[in-house]
Every structure is written in C-alpha cells, then in structure tokens.
Amino acid sequence: MTNEPVPNHLKRWWFCLGGTPAYLFLIQIMTGILLAFYYEPSTKTAYESVRYITEEVNFGWYLRSVHKWAATFMIASVILHQMRVFFTGAYRKPREINWMVGMTLLVCTLLTGFTGYSLVYEQLSYWGATVGANISDSIPWIGGFLKKMMLAGDTYNERTLSRFFVLHGAILPATIVVLLIVHISIIRLQGITELKFEEDRDDKPGHFNFFPDHLMTELIIGLVLMIILSALATILPATLGEKANPLVTPEVIKPEWFFYVMFRWLKLFSGTTAVLSTGFIVFTMFFWPFIDDWLRKKTRVSEISVWIGIAAVFAIVGLTLWEAIVAH
Numbered sequence: 001m002t003n004e005p006v007p008n009h010l011k012r013w014w015f016c017l018g019g020t021p022a023y024l025f026l027i028q029i030m031t032g033i034l035l036a037f038y039y040e041p042s043t044k045t046a047y048e049s050v051r052y053i054t055e056e057v058n059f060g061w062y063l064r065s066v067h068k069w070a071a072t073f074m075i076a077s078v079i080l081h082q083m084r085v086f087f088t089g090a091y092r093k094p095r096e097i098n099w100m101v102g103m104t105l106l107v108c109t110l111l112t113g114f115t116g117y118s119l120v121y122e123q124l125s126y127w128g129a130t131v132g133a134n135i136s137d138s139i140p141w142i143g144g145f146l147k148k149m150m151l152a153g154d155t156y157n158e159r160t161l162s163r164f165f166v167l168h169g170a171i172l173p174a175t176i177v178v179l180l181i182v183h184i185s186i187i188r189l190q191g192i193t194e195l196k197f198e199e200d201r202d203d204k205p206g207h208f209n210f211f212p213d214h215l216m217t218e219l220i221i222g223l224v225l226m227i228i229l230s231a232l233a234t235i236l237p238a239t240l241g242e243k244a245n246p247l248v249t250p251e252v253i254k255p256e257w258f259f260y261v262m263f264r265w266l267k268l269f270s271g272t273t274a275v276l277s278t279g280f281i282v283f284t285m286f287f288w289p290f291i292d293d294w295l296r297k298k299t300r301v302s303e304i305s306v307w308i309g310i311a312a313v314f315a316i317v318g319l320t321l322w323e324a325i326v327a328h
Contacts, residue, residue: 065233126244
C-alpha cells in the first residue's frame, strides 16, 4: 500500500496492458449484475429475456452492448498482455509461477467469453455450445465427463443454460478474482521486470512514483476505454439473431472470434488429433518458462523464444483470418 517507485518503461501505454483487462473486468461485473436482474436462464425464457433487455429495458441495449464490447476488449487485452510478457522475456526466473497464473487467467477469460456467448440462446450460440461440448467429448478418458458437466446431461437440455449461467456469473468470475489477487501479490513480492531501452539515458532516474504518476496513466487509459466502449455500443450495438432451433442446423456454425483459430485447427485435422494437439500446445504454453530455459541451454540462442513467438503469432493470425473470411 506504499507509494513504491515503478520502472520508467511503464510510462509507455503498451506496458500498462495488465491494468487494462482488470479495469474491463470491473465493467463486466457492473454491467453483468445489471443484466442479471432481467436475464432468465432457461431454454423457454432466455431468448425472450435478452430481447426484453435489448428492446424494452431503459438503456438495456446500451448495457448489453457495453458488456459485449468490454468482453471483446478484455479478451484481446489479456492476449496482448501475455504476448508482451512473452516477447520481453518477463516470464523467466524467478517469475515462472506468475506466468502460469497468467495463463490460467487467460483460459478462464476465454471460458467466460464462451459461456457468456452461449447464454443468448441464438441459433449460432446454441450450436456453438453444442459443437464445443462435442469437441470436449473427443478428449481421451475425461471427454465424456466434461461433456456431461458442461451440458448437464448427454445432450443440450433445459438445465444446460442455468449451468452456463452459474459458470459465467459466479464460478469463473470468482476464480478470476482469486487468480488476480495471487497474480498481483506475486508481482508485489517479486517486483516488476525492469526493461531498458536505447533512448533511456543513464543520468535520468530509472523510476517514477506510482502515485500520482502511474495512477494517472491508468486513469487516462480507463477513461479512453470508456469513451471507446460507449462509442462502439452506440454505433455498433449488440444485435439479436434468430432464436435457437435444435431441429435446424445452420449451414455454417461459427464461434466468437477468439475461438476462430481453434475452430479452423479442428477443421484441418481429425477430431482426436486436433484435440490432442491443441492440448499439447496449451500444455507447452503453461510450462513455457521451463521449456524456454531448456531450449536456450541446448541451442545457446538467447532469444530463440522470440523467433518461435513470431512464428506462432503468424500462425494464430493466419488461422483466425482464414476462419473469419468463411461466410456465415
């Protein structure tokens, strides 16, 4: 709680990406509580309650749109934050555990987005959830159990939405809060990774005060984000598609944008191969600090992770764009 000096590189906005998703998470909690007053998690009432929020509740369209856009920005900022940590090597000793906590936060954020997308009970969200459950069923040994836990049964039924709602509104947010406390506590104990740049002069102080300087930077970012979110919510408000019909399968089933890469990957390979390879990639990312240390010792290339990261980014962006151009 003291006014601890922070490294000069935090004056650059792209190094404040850790506080950005935390701010967006607060917006999600506030708008989510207000939306929950009207939402009814049942296959018979969910779609109509979302329609009521969108069309009849005072400023319901605005709250729902801010919630949707803030979710998009939150997921994007968590991904960008992880990328920044990766490319600057800020996960290396002694910060390996905090990288793993950050990866868990990323997974929880993606799952929160997936469950929120499924609550609308539109045609695409219904079939997206069904496909997601079938994909989890392909996981060896535990796939069947995961599918039943997700759908509250063998297939999508009248209890599925209430399960998604509890996950989205209670379990996952509570998990994120706990992980954030752990994440920030470790940062406070270990300190922030200090980075030097060519333009930094040796005669300049290497730190500046958290209060009011850094706090002002975070407040500016928060206010700018609020303006952008309000503008997007007004110009491009959240729409409502066709109500879910379990008897009619859409010609093209698409998840939200943050799962495009996984969806395209699943289309390139058979079910089990795609699921196992995805699991291997996630496992590799979780334990990357230790893998990176082993690779650097074996290859004696100090920044081998940068080249691997560049290849991974090109692959992710390429697969995402490939899936995005497929017509709905």
